[in-house]
Amino acid sequence: MTHLTRRDALKWTAGGLAAAGGIIAMPSILRAAAYPTRPINVIVPFATGGYNDRLSRAFAPYLDKELGQPTVIVNKPGAGTQLGNSYALNQPADGYSILCTSAAPYIPLTVLLQNAPYKFEDFAMINLPSRDYTLAATSSDSALKSYKEVVDKLKADPSSISIGVQPASADYANMVLAMQAAGIDITKLRIVTYDGGGPARNATAGAQVDVGFVGAEGFLPLKSKIRPLAMFAAEKVEWYPEAPLIAESGLKTDFVEGSQRGWAVTSKLKNEQPEIYKFLVAAIERASKNPKAIEALKMQDLATTWYGPEASDKAYRDNAAKMARYVNLLK
Numbered sequence: 335m336t337h338l339t340r341r342d343a344l345k346w347t348a349g350g351l352a353a354a355g356g357i358i359a360m361p362s363i364l365r366a367a368a369y370p371t372r373p374i375n376v377i378v379p380f381a382t383g384g385y386n387d388r389l390s391r392a393f394a395p396y397l398d399k400e401l402g403q404p405t406v407i408v409n410k411p412g413a414g415t416q417l418g419n420s421y422a423l424n425q426p427a428d429g430y431s432i433l434c435t436s437a438a439p440y441i442p443l444t445v446l447l448q449n450a451p452y453k454f455e456d457f458a459m460i461n462l463p464s465r466d467y468t469l470a471a472t473s474s475d476s477a478l479k480s481y482k483e484v485v486d487k488l489k490a491d492p493s494s495i496s497i498g499v500q501p502a503s504a505d506y507a508n509m510v511l512a513m514q515a516a517g518i519d520i521t522k523l524r525i526v527t528y529d530g531g532g533p534a535r536n537a538t539a540g541a542q543v544d545v546g547f548v549g550a551e552g553f554l555p556l557k558s559k560i561r562p563l564a565m566f567a568a569e570k571v572e573w574y575p576e577a578p579l580i581a582e583s584g585l586k587t588d589f590v591e592g593s594q595r596g597w598a599v600t601s602k603l604k605n606e607q608p609e610i611y612k613f614l615v616a617a618i619e620r621a622s623k624n625p626k627a628i629e630a631l632k633m634q635d636l637a638t639t640w641y642g643p644e645a646s647d648k649a650y651r652d653n654a655a656k657m658a659r660y661v662n663l664l665k
Contacts, residue, residue, distance in 0.1 A: 369610050370403045375431045379418020379440070381411040385464065385551075386595055389636050390434040396627035400617035415440040416450050423452055427603040429610035437462060438594040439504050442654040446661045447502070454654045458604040458611075459646035460618050463637035464595035468508040468566040469550035469577060473541040474559050481564035481583040484545055485516045492522035498534045498543035501527045505534075507663040508566045508589045509547040512580065515587035535560075549592045550574055554635055567591075573637075590656045594649055595637075615643055 376390045390407050398404050410418035418433075419441060425431035435441075441457060444450035472478045478487075478495075487494045499506050513520045528534040531548050538546030539559040550571065553560055562577035566589040571577065580587060597618050604611045621627055622640040631638050641649070657664065 379415035396621040460597040462596035462646040466592035470564040495544040498546040
C-alpha cells in the first residue's frame with residue numbers, strides 16, 4: 335500500500351492545478367504546496383532570557399517536529415517590542431516568519447503611546463497560552479489579610495498603606511481603576527514606582543511596600559513569600575486558584591488583562607496565504623497538545639494551553655480595545 339503524506343498530497347494537488355489552470359492563477363496554493371522547505375524564523379521582540387524567549391526555545395523541539403523544519407529564534411528587542419513587531423511586518427508573507435510575543439499589552443501600548451507605524455489589526459493571533467493578570471499582594475507575614483481590609487484602611491487614610499507598582503502598565507491602570515471604584519483619592523496615596531515587575535514583586539515579598547500590584551505569573555516563584563489579596567480576573571486562574579478574585583472583595587471595578595503571550599503571525603500572511611496559515615495553526619495546535627511538550631514546559635512554568643486562533647484573537651482585541659479606553663491611565 336502506498337502512503338501519501340500531507341506534503342505529497344499538496345504537491346500532487348498543486349501539480350494538477352498547475353496543469354489545469356496555470357501557476358499564475360493559484361499562487362497561494364502553489365506556495366503552500368511547497369511549504370515549508372527551509373527553517374522558519376521565530377521572531378521574539380525581546381532580549382534573551384524573558385518569558386517569550388524561554389517559551390519559544392522550550393517549545394521548539396515539538397514545533398519543529400510538526401513543521402518538518404527547524405525553527406530559528408530571532409531576538410529583536412527594542413522600543414517596547416516596536417522594533418520586533420515592525421521587523422515581522424516587513425518580512426515576506428510566506429510563512430517563514432512567525433512571532434512569539436507578549437501581544438498584549440505591548441502591541442497596544444506601542445500603538446497607543448508610541449505612534450507605532452502599524453495597527454492592532456495588522457497581527458493575527460494563533461494561540462496565546464499564557465494569560466497574566468494583575469495581582470494585588472502583600473508579604474506573607476503582613477498584618478493585612480484581605481483586599482477589603484486594604485480598601486477599608488485606605489478609605490480611612492489614603493496614606494496609611496504604601497503601594498508598589500510599575501508606572502504606565504496594565505497593573506497601574508488596574509490599581510487606579512480599583513481605587514476610583516472604591517472612592518479613594520489616588521492623589522493622596524503613597525505610591526512607590528518600580529522600573530519593572532521583578533523589582534516590584536521583590537519589594538512586595540520583602541515588605542518594602544505594604545501592597546504590590548504586579549503581574550501574577552511572575553509571583554509564582556515567590557508564592558511562599560506573599561499573600562495574594564485580589565486577582566484582577568473574571569474567573570479563577572488555574573495556575574493560581576487560591577488567589578481571591580477582585581470581585582470577591584465586594585468591589586465592582588473594571589480592569590484590563592495583563593500579558594497575553596504566545597504565537598502570532600501577520601494578518602497579511604493569514605489573508606494572503608490561507609493554506610500556509612492553516613498549516614501553521616495545525617502544527618502549533620498539535621505541538622501544544624503533545625503530552626511531552628506539556629510536561630516539559632510545565633517544568634519551566636511555561637504555558638501550552640490551546641485556546642486557538644478565534645479565542646486568542648478575541649482576547650487580544652478585547653484587551654486592546656479596553657487599553658484604548660483607559661489610555662490616559664497608561665501615560
